[in-house]
């Protein structure tokens with residue numbers, strides 16, 4: 001009996017050893033394969049970049065032309081299939097993820113106004129902007145707040161931004177009632193707007209925010225170091241790759257202001273904005289540009305406002321224009337008239353009317369290639385080819401451009417621009 005038991009035990013141990021030997025040999029296998037893939041590449045075309053250059057079409061503007069060769073270790077995974085010419089699914093990448101773009105940088109920064117409680121929503125936005133654009137350009141990012149930023153906000157945002165981050169507190173007098181404002185009158189307006197359910201109509205902080213974005217952010221000491229800005233808000237999305245320096249584009253094409261979405265403003269929030277605007281025009285006729293975009297904001301040659309505006313939660317613009325005499329005179333007129341508090345003027349119509357009247361129409365740019373979402377609207381470029389080429393992930397049926405509430409078609413008309421093919425199919 002005891003002999004048989006020992007015999008069985010020997011067999012079991014031997015079997016176990018066999019399993020262990022098999023296990024060790026099979027786990028070392030992939031390493032062998034990787035080794036041989038590397039050898040394979042070495043014995044073939046030499047480097048991945050050399051191979052890819054044959055296939056590349058004309059490079060996109062601003063893309064780094066001298067891409068560093070891909071290290072063989074990482075190339076090994078994708079290379080064999082590329083060499084054997086079997087297509088990847090669903091298509092071959094038409095370019096490698098570019099490293100940091102070469103060349104000079106513009107005097108530019110991102111800028112975000114936010115509360116500490118916005119940290120996760122702004123983190124989402126930063127990640128989108130970095131992935132689609134800024135990881136190649138590493139521009140700085142300025143954060144502004146009416147309270148001091150806390151450690152968590154700074155840690156999270158610093159970790160996500162590829163450029164330098166700067167944190168500014170807003171001086172009290174840029175975020176409070178000017179002395180000429182009758183605060184009881186302002187409070188009554190807020191009550192009325194609450195009754196009428198005007199969006200943010202009863203909010204004090206929203207009004208300070210709109211006034212700040214209209215007249216102060218570009219004068220913050222941290223912003224004085226820059227000439228160009230790109231405004232980013234919490235919870236936005238970017239849907240397409242941006243493979244060129246948008247700031248450089250603005251400078252080289254003499255643009256001062258830009259947009260991606262335009263629409264009609266709620267009338268209840270700006271009933272007298274145009275009256276104030278006319279007061280400024282009468283006082284400063286010289287500040288109204290020749291060849292401006294009056295037709296974008298007025299249907300009757302300037303008698304009334306048609307409520308069209310560029311949506312300012314996205315902006316790429318020139319800070320020196322905003323800091324200039326004309327814009328400052330315009331803002332001072334509006335601020336004196338009190339509509340930021342007696343009504344609920346938004347910074348979007350304020351920036352838009354200013355841009356439309358004091359810039360030449362060629363100085364305003366529609367960034368069709370910056371596909372963008374801010375609740376509840378999407379700009380998704382019209383045209384399949386464009387979207388594929390730029391690796392867009394927006395749903396074209398959600399494009400707002402040709403919707404009846406959008407003013408973008410009007411912008412095209414004012415500027416004698418041809419509407420893109422297929423716009424009629426997207427008029428939802």
Ligand SMILES: Nc1nc2c(ncn2[C@@H]2O[C@H](COP(=O)(O)OP(=O)(O)OP(=O)(O)O)[C@@H](O)[C@H]2O)c(=O)[nH]1
Pocket residue numbers: 112113114115118144145146147205206209232233234313375
């Ligand atoms: N520091 C600070 N930032 C604010 C305050 N209110 C709004 N903001 C910021 O100002 C910008 C605009 O505010 P939003 O709340 O996004 O206003 P909106 O875009 O009109 O509306 P929704 O995005 O639809 O809520 C965002 O970047 C906010 O983070 C505030 O009281 N303090």
Ligand SMILES: *[C@@H]1O[C@H](CO)[C@@H](O)[C@H](O)[C@H]1NC(C)=O
Pocket residue numbers: 107224225226227320
């Ligand atoms: C950037 O622009 C600002 C504002 O025009 C200017 O004061 C500053 O000197 C510029 N910085 C550089 C490096 O050119």
Ligand SMILES: [Mg+2]
Pocket residue numbers: 233234313374
């Ligand atoms: Mg917002």
